[in-house]
Amino acid sequence: MSQTTLLEEITQWNEDTCRKELKSVLPTLVSMYQHADSRNEHIRVLKILTEMFLPHLNLAELEEECFSKLLPKVVKVFNDLMDELSNQAGGLSSQNTELRAVLRNILETMVQVLEALSGCVRHVCSFEQTLVLESIRSLPSSVLHVLKNTFLHCKESESAYSGRLSMVADLLQALFKEAYSLQKVLMELLDRISLEPAAAEEVVVMVTVIHSLLDICSVISNMDHALHANTWKCIIKQSIKHQSLLEEQLRHNDIVFSLCEDMLITFQSCMQLAEQMYQSGTQQVTQSAECKLFQKTGKLCRFFAHSLVHYVKEFKSFVAQSCGRLHLLYLQIYSKFPPSAYASKLSDTHSGEINAVILVALDPLITQLLSLRPFVEEVLADRQQSSAELFLPQCLLLVTIMDKLPTLPEEVLGLWCQGSQFPEETSRLSLFQAMFLSFQQCYTELALPIHLPGVMMNGQAQSKVTLHHHVCVHLCAFIASVPRECFPPLERSLLAALLCPDTETALLSADAWCFLARYGSAELCKHHMIIIAQLIKSCPGDCYQLSHLSLLLRRMMFLMTTQHQVEFVERFSPKEVENLQLWQHVLLKALTPDLRKQVVDDIMRSAGAVCSRWLEGRCMLVELEQVNTALSAMLCVCRESCEVIEEKTLVFVMGLISQLWTCMSVKQVRNQPCVQCTLRLLLSLSAIFVQNLDPETICEVVTFLSSLQPLNSVDHIFLAALDFLASLGKFCFAQEVQGQVLPKLSSLFASLLVERSWLLHQHALEAFTHFAEETSHEEVVPKSLSSEEIKNNVVNFLNKKIVAVENEDARVERLKSERSVLERLCVGLEPVSKEETGDLQPYRKRARKETPEEEEFEKVLHTAEHALKMLQSLLQQTPAPNWMAARLQGLATQIHSLNSCKLQGL
Numbered sequence: 001m002s003q004t005t006l007l008e009e010i011t012q013w014n015e016d017t018c019r020k021e022l023k024s025v026l027p028t029l030v031s032m033y034q035h036a037d038s039r040n041e042h043i044r045v046l047k048i049l050t051e052m053f054l055p056h057l058n059l060a061e062l063e064e065e066c067f068s069k070l071l072p073k074v075v076k077v078f079n080d081l082m083d084e085l086s087n088q089a090g091g092l093s094s095q096n097t098e099l100r101a102v103l104r105n106i107l108e109t110m111v112q113v114l115e116a117l118s119g120c121v122r123h124v125c126s127f128e129q130t131l132v133l134e135s136i137r138s139l140p141s142s143v144l145h146v147l148k149n150t151f152l153h154c155k156e157s158e159s160a161y162s163g164r165l166s167m168v169a170d171l172l173q174a175l176f177k178e179a180y181s182l183q184k185v186l187m188e189l190l191d192r193i194s195l196e197p198a199a200a201e202e203v204v205v206m207v208t209v210i211h212s213l214l215d216i217c218s219v220i221s222n223m224d225h226a227l228h229a230n231t232w233k234c235i236i237k238q239s240i241k242h243q244s245l246l247e248e249q250l251r252h253n254d255i256v257f258s259l260c261e262d263m264l265i266t267f268q269s270c271m272q273l274a275e276q277m278y279q280s281g282t283q284q285v286t287q288s289a290e291c292k293l294f295q296k297t298g299k300l301c302r303f304f305a306h307s308l309v310h311y312v313k314e315f316k317s318f319v320a321q322s323c324g325r326l327h328l329l330y331l332q333i334y335s336k337f338p339p340s341a342y343a344s345k346l347s348d349t350h351s352g353e354i355n356a357v358i359l360v361a362l363d364p365l366i367t368q369l370l371s372l373r374p375f376v377e378e379v380l381a382d383r384q385q386s387s388a389e390l391f392l393p394q395c396l397l398l399v400t401i402m403d404k405l406p407t408l409p410e411e412v413l414g415l416w417c418q419g420s421q422f423p424e425e426t427s428r429l430s431l432f433q434a435m436f437l438s439f440q441q442c443y444t445e446l447a448l449p450i451h452l453p454g455v456m457m458n459g460q461a462q463s464k465v466t467l468h469h470h471v472c473v474h475l476c477a478f479i480a481s482v483p484r485e486c487f488p489p490l491e492r493s494l495l496a497a498l499l500c501p502d503t504e505t506a507l508l509s510a511d512a513w514c515f516l517a518r519y520g521s522a523e524l525c526k527h528h529m530i531i532i533a534q535l536i537k538s539c540p541g542d543c544y545q546l547s548h549l550s551l552l553l554r555r556m557m558f559l560m561t562t563q564h565q566v567e568f569v570e571r572f573s574p575k576e577v578e579n580l581q582l583w584q585h586v587l588l589k590a591l592t593p594d595l596r597k598q599v600v601d602d603i604m605r606s607a608g609a610v611c612s613r614w615l616e617g618r619c620m621l622v623e624l625e626q627v628n629t630a631l632s633a634m635l636c637v638c639r640e641s642c643e644v645i646e647e648k649t650l651v652f653v654m655g656l657i658s659q660l661w662t663c664m665s666v667k668q669v670r671n672q673p674c675v676q677c678t679l680r681l682l683l684s685l686s687a688i689f690v691q692n693l694d695p696e697t698i699c700e701v702v703t704f705l706s707s708l709q710p711l712n713s714v715d716h717i718f719l720a721a722l723d724f725l726a727s728l729g730k731f732c733f734a735q736e737v738q739g740q741v742l743p744k745l746s747s748l749f750a751s752l753l754v755e756r757s758w759l760l761h762q763h764a765l766e767a768f769t770h771f772a773e774e775t776s777h778e779e780v781v782p783k784s785l786s787s788e789e790i791k792n793n794v795v796n797f798l799n800k801k802i803v804a805v806e807n808e809d810a811r812v813e814r815l816k817s818e819r820s821v822l823e824r825l826c827v828g829l830e831p832v833s834k835e836e837t838g839d840l841q842p843y844r845k846r847a848r849k850e851t852p853e854e855e856e857f858e859k860v861l862h863t864a865e866h867a868l869k870m871l872q873s874l875l876q877q878t879p880a881p882n883w884m885a886a887r888l889q890g891l892a893t894q895i896h897s898l899n900s901c902k903l904q905g906l
Contacts (some may be wrong), residue, residue: 007032010048019056026053030069039105042077043112046070050119059127059135067120071142078113078146081106082153092164100167107171114150114178117143121185131192133202141205143186144212150179151219180227183216187234195242203242207249210238214251214258221262225300232259236307240314252315256322259311260329263304267358270297271336274350294350298357305361312368323375327397330362334393339450341812342389366400371412380419380428388819391441392450392467398435399471402478405431410483417486432493439471440497440505443819448812472508476515490516498552499545501826506548513552517559526564529556533572537582550585557590565591574602574633577610577626584632588641600641604649607634611656619663624674627660631681638688650692657685658697666707669717676714683720687727695734699741702728706744709751718760722752722767729774742780749784753793765797 010018010025018025026049033045049070057065085106091099121143124136133140154176157165165172190209195202213235220228239250273294282288312319312326319326337343337359338351346354369375379397405413419430429437451464455473465473479490494516497509517525532553539546560568569591572579583603588596607630614620614627634653637645645653660682668675686693686701705721725748733741749771752764772781785791795801806814 007044007048010052013052018052022053022056026065029053030066033070034073039077039081039109043109043116046074046116047112050116054120054123059124059129059131062124062139063135063137067136067138067142071138074113074117075142075145078110078149081110081113082149085110085153086160089160090162092161092167094164094167103168104171107168107175110150111171111175111178114146114175114182117146118178118182118185121182121189125185125189125192130194131189133193133195133205134199137202137205140186140190140209141212143182144209144216147179147183147186148212148216148219150175151216151223154179155219155223180224183227183231187230190234190238195245203245203249206238206242207246210235210246211251211254213238214255217258217262221265225296228262229300229303232262232304232307236311239311243314247315247318250315250318252318253321255311256308256319257325259304259308260325263301263308264329264332266297266301266304267333268336270294270301270354270358271344271346273297274346274354275344277350278345278347295353298353302357302361305358305365309361309365309368312365316368316372320372320374323369323372323378326365326369327375327378330366330397331390331393333359333362334396335387335389339445339452340389340392341444341448341450341816363400366397367404370401370404370408370416373415376415377426377428380416380431380434382427382429388441388444388816391438392445395435395438395442395467395471398431398438399474402431402435402474405478406481410485413482414485417482417489419489430489430493432490433496435471435475436493436497436500436505436509439467439508440500440502441823442467443502443504443822444812444815446504447815447818468504468508472511475508475512476519479512479516480519498548501544503544503548506551510548510552510555514555514559517556522561522564525556525559526561526567529553529560529564529568530571532556533568533582536585537579546585553585554587554590557587560590562592562595565595569595569599574599575606577606577630580606580610580633581629584629584636586636588637596641597644600637600644601646601649603633603637604645604653607631608649608652608656611660615656615659615663621672621674624678628674628677628681631678631685635681635684635688638685642688650689653685654689654692654694657682657689658694661686661697661700661704664704666704669708676717680716680720683717683724687720687724690724690727690731695737698728698731699733699737702741702744702748705748709748715760718752718755719763721748722763725749725752726767726770729771732776738777742777743783745777745780746783749780750786750790753784753790754787761793765794768794769798 006028010029013021029045029049033042033049036042036045049066054062054066085103088099088103092103093099120139124131124139153160154172157172161168193206195206213231217228217231217235220231235255239246239255273290277288277290277294280290282290308326334340335342337354338346379401401416405416416431419433420426420428445467449466449468451466452470454463454465454469482490494509494513498506498513500506513528517528532549536546536549536553539549557565572582574580574583580603583599586599588599591599610626610630614623617623638653660678664679664682665675669679683701686698690698701724705724708717725745728745749764749768753761753768755761755764768784775781785794
């Protein structure tokens with residue numbers, strides 16, 4: 001009997017006949033299918049097998065009698081159909097009806113193959129007994145292979161059919177629908193499979209199944225949300241169900257990475273929808289299509305978050321290699337969410353919904369990872385985040401970690417707080433170091449400033465607080481909870497942050513340090529104060545480190561006990577000249593009244609003695625630094641404790657100030673930085689005692705400043721001059737000197753008010769306004785307004801009128817650009833070009849130009865240096881004559897005399 005006749009006869013059989021003839025006909029049909037050549041014959045035999053004979057096979061017979069022999073051929077045929085379809089789909093057109101018919105026929109055949117496979121899966125599901133993978137091991141992997149190729153073809157159909165998709169759209173839709181149905185029933189089948197007891201081969205099959213489902217997830221992620229979620233649900237469920245058997249063979253890294261990518265994509269879609277509704281003003285229309293899609297996408301994102309947390313919890317010991325991706329996911333999500341400067345603009349309603357369904361769901365993920373060393377090393381890595389938008393999320397992540405650590409075992413706390421201990425360890429910072437470094441990078445967010453929810457108190461959240469406040473509160477709370485073993489890295493981090501060039505970070509360190517001093521013992525506070533004082537004394541002149549250290553010293557003096565303050569004064573006695581450098585930075589109001597009076601007297605006496613010795617001596621330039629230190633200490637006392645200075649001491653100080661003014665030289669102020677510092681200090685002291693100084697001295701100072709114009713070559717002299725000129729509003733010049741002094745005052749104010757640096761210009765406006773409000777010499781005011789522009793600026797300042805208002809978006813972008821410039825200035829990586837800083841205020845300090853006299857000095861010294869080099873070269877070639885030693889001694893004496901000679905006018 002021919003194959004065709006046999007097939008026609010079989011199609012006429014009823015169910016009973018098929019059951020009776022199963023054993024005799026099934027091998028023949030399987031052989032016919034394996035050797036079939038035509039597409040029609042393939043599908044005809046396959047349908048007969050799956051529809052008429054497969055239902056009569058019991059579970060134990062399925063694999064050996066049918067699946068193992070049938071399914072490899074099914075997969076091959078389907079692959080051939082897919083290849084043929086892909087090769088010819090590009091030529092589809094409305095004119096080529098023959099090709100259209102061929103392609104439609106292929107698609108119909110593929111649909112029939114999927115229907116046949118669905119029949120196989122449904123038949124297996126019809127058995128009520130426990131399903132063992134061994135009895136159907138060929139089925140899941142074969143079906144998943146076909147499904148992946150089907151979904152991939154549907155996904156790429158738009159490009160595959162060259163824009164002629166409409167000609168086959170109905171069949172593609174049917175193909176996708178059938179594949180969707182097949183995968184759904186296959187996942188139901190997988191739920192019923194048991195692997196216990198399991199052979200090694202069955203474990204391999206199940207691992208292959210899970211990985212195949214993972215591959216399908218990457219294909220269908222943008223095709224159908226429900227199918228995508230259900231596929232992931234199946235992966236997670238099967239992985240955990242057979243965890244003990246599969247955990248060492250699963251590709252955990254790939255699973256976690258895929259979950260992270262799908263969650264991130266879904267989150268970004270959610271944020272885009274929320275932003276679109278905000279921009280269109282439809283955020284309140286809850287029944288709109290956009291709102292419903294937003295809610296649906298949000299639920300899907302929450303599903304991914306919960307799935308990720310659940311998977312990490314179950315396979316925590318196997319996700320070490322995924323810690324970097326999990327860390328990055330957290331940062332990427334928080335970077336797109338308010339209050340980040342890089343976040344989308346959302347309504348408060350949508351922001352709250354996203355926070356509730358997505359961000360809250362991520363919190364347990366961090367809890368799960370805290371005890372993993374790879375995660376610790378990733379978060380605390382000794383490197384900076386490369387993207388500016390990740391700086392704030394990193395900072396907030398560290399705050400979250402600080403909140404969680406106190407509930408964990410001490411070994412975990414030590415892992416986070418100690419940093420890397422040995423060279424063979426992966427380098428990592430301590431949590432304290434990382435916190436300050438991360439905070440320092442958040443320049444844009446600190447400058448805006450952004451606001452975050454305050455700490456919960458009595459069940460209610462405080463009002464919004466700045467990032468500095470937020471970090472400070474949580475850092476101090478963490479400091480209060482750490483064991484003493486963590487104090488060494490804490491103290492090192494506090495000191496390093498205090499000495500960093502970023503002022504905001506130094507302020508945070510000072511805040512935390514003051515909390516530590518109050519929370520700790522009085523002895524600890526005293527110990528820290530001594531260290532800070534010694535560091536201040538070791539600072540080489542004015543520098544930002546000195547500024548930050550003195551800030552902390554002033555604050556912590558309030559926290560010392562009375563006895564410890566006395567001991568501090570005894571240890572760093574203001575009677576000793578070398579300690580004046582320290583006392584110019586101490587806030588004397590922090591001392592007890594009696595101790596304050598004693599310290600004030602000692603400082604004024606010591607500082608006055610230094611100035612008197614210098615005036616009575618040769619007024620050497622090399623000794624002027626000591627005078628400046630004494631004047632700084634004196635200025636500190638006069639600013640805050642003038643009321644406790646004795647009358648005779650005040651008279652003595654007035655005399656010193658007047659004498660020092662007579663020593664000032666315009667030429668030396670322009671050339672010598674130490675003389676510039678002296679001028680600044682004298683101007684500040686003169687501003688304080690303007691009512692006590694002799695009128696002749698005041699007139700002399702005004703004349704001196706007039707001769708020194710322009711004053712904007714050195715910023716600190718500019719500011720000190722403004723303070724002095726503002727104080728002159730209280731001073732009344734005698735009638736006989738008004739003709740000489742008042743025009744100079746007008747000229748000085750006119751020159752200062754044209755300053756283009758916004759910061760200095762603001763100070764100039766404030767000083768002029770202060771002077772104008774108090775002076776009795778009203779004629780100075782209009783003469784100072786030398787141009788219409790200056791007059792308008794003063795009027796706008798008085799009316800508190802802002803001429804140019806920067807919109808919020810422009811301000812954010814400006815601050816973003818400033819961050820990179822300031823960062824390079826702080827770390828000194830490279831010079832900043834003029835083009836980059838052209839629009840950023842304040843302007844860089846102007847370079848000082850050499851005067852003709854300096855050029856002459858330079859020329860003479862260059863000639864002398866050249867002659868000495870020639871002499872050295874000659875000595876290497878010829879022995880020196882006998883008289884040369886005496887001549888060299890004479891030159892050395894002459895050089896020493898030049899170096900120590902009395903400077904004219906000083």
